[in-house]
Each structure stands twice: as structure tokens, then as C-alpha cells.
Amino acid sequence: MAGFNLNNLVQGALGNYSEKTPEELNSEYGEYLFDGETITLGYQLIRDTLLFTNIRIIFVDKQGATGRKVSFRTIFLDSIVNVEMETAGAGIDDSEITITFIENAYHKSNNERLIQQTFEFPKRTNLTSLYSLLGNFAVQNRERINR
Secondary structure, three states: OOOOOHHHHHHHHOOOOEEEOHHHHHHHHHHHOOOOOOEEEEEEEOOEEEEEEOOEEEEEEEEOOOOOEEEEEEEEHHHEEEEEEEOOOOOOOOEEEEEEEEOOOOOOHHHOOEEEEEEEEOOOOOOHHHHHHHHHHHHHHHHHHOO
16 A cells, blocks of 8 residues: 555545555455456545445455454445435535445345445545446446336
8 A cells, every 4th residue: 555644544534535546456456356347446544445346336344453354345336226426515524425226136126125325535536527437327227227
């Protein structure tokens, strides 16, 4: 990982992710990717990491005092059905993106479980491209599900 950055530490303490390059993230997490999967975007929150790949969103949760125990949680991009964005205001507000996704793998109307997940970012983070990316997945998924 990159060297110590006080701004990242402050943002992490506030619950905000700071952006990392795909190259940085690939060097640390590349071995955990599936065949044909590539990291497109990534953010770090102190020790934890949020990865966006061409297949899924991955939450990397480093646990314990040493961070040697690591948990990986996945939201597949083909399950996202809605995206909301809230930009930062003039005060100490942060920017947020909230996604709604279908938790179960079988997209059947009588058995859907919708879950929401919110990501907070520092106000200086431009979320427009991430919002568009996730929004395009939501549109494609809704069209596919409702065929």
C-alpha cells in the first residue's frame, strides 16, 4: 500500500473512503479475483477496502489487531436494481452513493430480498462516473429481469 497519508486517516475516522488506483489495488488483491475479473475502481477506509471490478463489488474487511484475518463480501453487479447519489453540501456533509440490490441469486418476483448499501465519500470526491457506472448496471439489470 501507499505510504501514510494523514488525510486518508482523518477521512477513514469519519467513515469515508479515499480513492486508490487499480494498479495499487491489483498488486494487493489481484490473487483474489475470479477468472477474467479486473479491478476498475477502488477505495480504502483505513485498513478496509472497497473494490469495483467488472463482475462485482468487493468489501475487504481486515480484522483483528494485525489485520491478518481478512473477510471478503461480494455484491454482484448483475444484482443491482437501483442507485441513488447525494452530493456534499456546503457544511461538513459527505457525498454518498446508495445501491439497492437483490440479495438472492434467483431473481424471481415471489422470492426477492432487496438490500441497500450506502458508501460515504469525502466531499471532494467526484462520484459522477461511479454513479453513472452503477446506474447503467441497474438499468440493464431491470431490463433483463423484466423481460
